[in-house]
Amino acid sequence: MLKFEGTAISMGYAIGKIHYLNNPKKNIPRYTIQDTEKEMARLMEAIDIVYDQLTVLNERAKESIGNKNALIFQFHQMLLNDNSLRDYSKNIIVNQHMNCEYAVKKTYEHFYNIFANLEDDYMRERADDIVDLSNKLLNVLMSENEANKVNITEPLIIAARELYPSDTLSFKKENILGIVTNVGSFTSHASIISRIMGIPSMSNTTAVLERLNGRYAILDGEQGILYVDPPEGLLLQYKSKKQRYEEYRNMLNSQKNLPTVTLDGKKIGLLATIGSIDGAQVAIDNDAEGIGFLKSDFLFAGRASLPSEEEQFMAYRAISKTMGKKVTRICMLDMLPEQECSYFNISKENNPAMGMRGIRLLLENQSILKMQLRAIYRASAFGKVSICIPMVSSVSEVRSFKKTAKEVRDELKREGINYDPSTQIGIMVETPAAAVISDILAEMVDFISIGTNDLTQYTLAVDRNNEDLINFYITAHKAVLRLIKLTIQNAHKAEIPVGICGDLAADKRLTEKFLKYGADSFSVIPSKILEMRSEIRKVDLKEKKSK
Ligand code: PEP
Numbered sequence: 119m120l121k122f123e124g125t126a127i128s129m130g131y132a133i134g135k136i137h138y139l140n141n142p143k144k145n146i147p148r149y150t151i152q153d154t155e156k157e158m159a160r161l162m163e164a165i166d167i168v169y170d171q172l173t174v175l176n177e178r179a180k181e182s183i184g185n186k187n188a189l190i191f192q193f194h195q196m197l198l199n200d201n202s203l204r205d206y207s208k209n210i211i212v213n214q215h216m217n218c219e220y221a222v223k224k225t226y227e228h229f230y231n232i233f234a235n236l237e238d239d240y241m242r243e244r245a246d247d248i249v250d251l252s253n254k255l256l257n258v259l260m261s262e263n264e265a266n267k268v269n270i271t272e273p274l275i276i277a278a279r280e281l282y283p284s285d286t287l288s289f290k291k292e293n294i295l296g297i298v299t300n301v302g303s304f305t306s307h308a309s310i311i312s313r314i315m316g317i318p319s320m321s322n323t324t325a326v327l328e329r330l331n332g333r334y335a336i337l338d339g340e341q342g343i344l345y346v347d348p349p350e351g352l353l354l355q356y357k358s359k360k361q362r363y364e365e366y367r368n369m370l371n372s373q374k375n376l377p378t379v380t381l382d383g384k385k386i387g388l389l390a391t392i393g394s395i396d397g398a399q400v401a402i403d404n405d406a407e408g409i410g411f412l413k414s415d416f417l418f419a420g421r422a423s424l425p426s427e428e429e430q431f432m433a434y435r436a437i438s439k440t441m442g443k444k445v446t447r448i449c450m451l452d453m454l455p456e457q458e459c460s461y462f463n464i465s466k467e468n469n470p471a472m473g474m475r476g477i478r479l480l481l482e483n484q485s486i487l488k489m490q491l492r493a494i495y496r497a498s499a500f501g502k503v504s505i506c507i508p509m510v511s512s513v514s515e516v517r518s519f520k521k522t523a524k525e526v527r528d529e530l531k532r533e534g535i536n537y538d539p540s541t542q543i544g545i546m547v548e549t550p551a552a553a554v555i556s557d558i559l560a561e562m563v564d565f566i567s568i569g570t571n572d573l574t575q576y577t578l579a580v581d582r583n584n585e586d587l588i589n590f591y592i593t594a595h596k597a598v599l600r601l602i603k604l605t606i607q608n609a610h611k612a613e614i615p616v617g618i619c620g621d622l623a624a625d626k627r628l629t630e631k632f633l634k635y636g637a638d639s640f641s642v643i644p645s646k647i648l649e650m651r652s653e654i655r656k657v658d659l660k661e662k663k664s665k
Pocket residue numbers: 411413548568569570571572573619620621
């Protein structure tokens with residue numbers, strides 16, 4: 119057996135024969151021409167043909183990946199009609215007397231480089247769209263139609279150096295068991311499409327895929343592993359894994375696009391907890407209604423220097439752009455004790471979980487606090503973001519934080535930098551102190567998020583990371599539940615929404631209880647969203663109140 123690792127792109131398991139898509143870099147003909155008019159006519163005809171192909175692809179994509187995602191093909195049509203691209207090709211044909219194929223190659227190379235060098239992650243990945251489109255034009259010009267290229271009539275694991283959206287959509291869904299490529303990023307359109315279509319996929323494998331053509335394999339899209347010529351035992355193991363996963367997926371799929379409402383009609387927010395830029399796309403793929411908890415630590419942890427304002431801004435902007443009109447609640451830096459960061463200069467603490475964490479660390483490091491706030495406010499001009507303060511234990515902390523936030527807003531205004539003045543500020547209630555005084559705190563902020571991991575740790579005085587104390591870290595301890603209930607009541611008295619996050623938020627045994635306490639939203643890891651929706655939709659709040 120051979121085993122190849124790569125990046126997991128789309129969940130699920132595929133078992134079957136590998137089919138390598140031979141898509142070698144074409145030898146694009148390059149020659150001089152005399153009749154430039156004729157050559158221009160060839161180009162225009164190819165553009166028209168590709169335009170029509172895209173219309174067909176767009177219709178097909180609407181069925182398989184939904185209207186919104188099918189918009190990629192409209193974007194491709196827009197690019198086809200773009201004057202700068204056309205003028206670039208025209209110049210090569212008319213002024214340099216070069217053939218059409220060469221003009222297309224040069225034009226798309228030029229625009230590929232522009233996109234590939236853009237700072238914005240999202241726009242940079244659109245460089246793939248340029249390649250997809252130029253392949254289509256070249257296929258037409260070199261009279262290689264799609265039907266010739268894609269000749270798959272039985273279910274296979276597709277292997278290729280790289281795949282583009284139109285490649286994936288040109289196969290019949292039932293004939294693609296899985297996809298493995300050498301090149302591809304998690305957020306590329308092709309990857310998004312394979313997730314939406316539920317095709318197990320992996321990428322960035324170093325395997326020489328061409329040599330694996332026709333071999334039997336298992337593709338593990340959860341871990342990003344390809345097993346070639348697997349032994350019987352492994353095969354049996356994966357067959358049952360695949361069956362279980364598919365049953366589970368079918369159950370979850372039945373929840374997609376349904377509103378998150380209780381049986382008696384209360385709308386509940388179902389948000390995602392994420393800790394990376396890619397996480398936003400995973401949240402969207404899993405039907406999240408927003409980001410309830412973006413752990414911003416990922417930008418700070420494990421590095422020698424502080425992330426600049428620009429770097430932070432770009433990350434927040436990329437996430438909120440992916441989320442579109444949906445809210446992204448950014449939790450301010452709350453470095454965990456184990457994530458030592460030399461640039462903070464914190465002296466050795468005997469009890470770091472009770473030490474310089476969250477709001478305390480930020481208030482003591484005003485320049486870092488201001489830098490993060492500036493980045494978030496700047497991102498607020500590009501999406502719907504809000505700010506959440508971690509580890510609050512007193513009124514003065516919230517007051518000081520809000521004062522600094524105001525200074526940052528004033529500064530941005532003076533500098534003429536756009537931000538959304540209605541950006542909300544909320545708090546995490548994750549210390550018992552914050553829960554007990556939540557009536558006062560609730561009057562000072564726009565929302566409350568209950569962090570059940572820390573709330574449990576601090577209420578029970580049990581280190582959440584100490585495995586020896588596992589029996590003392592009692593999930594849903596009565597004391598914690600009382601604090602949660604109290605916080606929800608106080609938030610509602612102050613007429614602000616309150617959500618649950620941390621591990622208890624996804625504990626289905628507690629969903630009904632939290633809803634009956636009055637929780638307005640839940641923030642859970644993306645893979646739990648649809649399960650939670652199914653759970654929430656079963657609850658009837660009109661039934662007898664929970665104690
Ligand atoms: C929590 O404490 O419950 C929480 C959501 O924050 P973290 O787990 O990041 O401390």
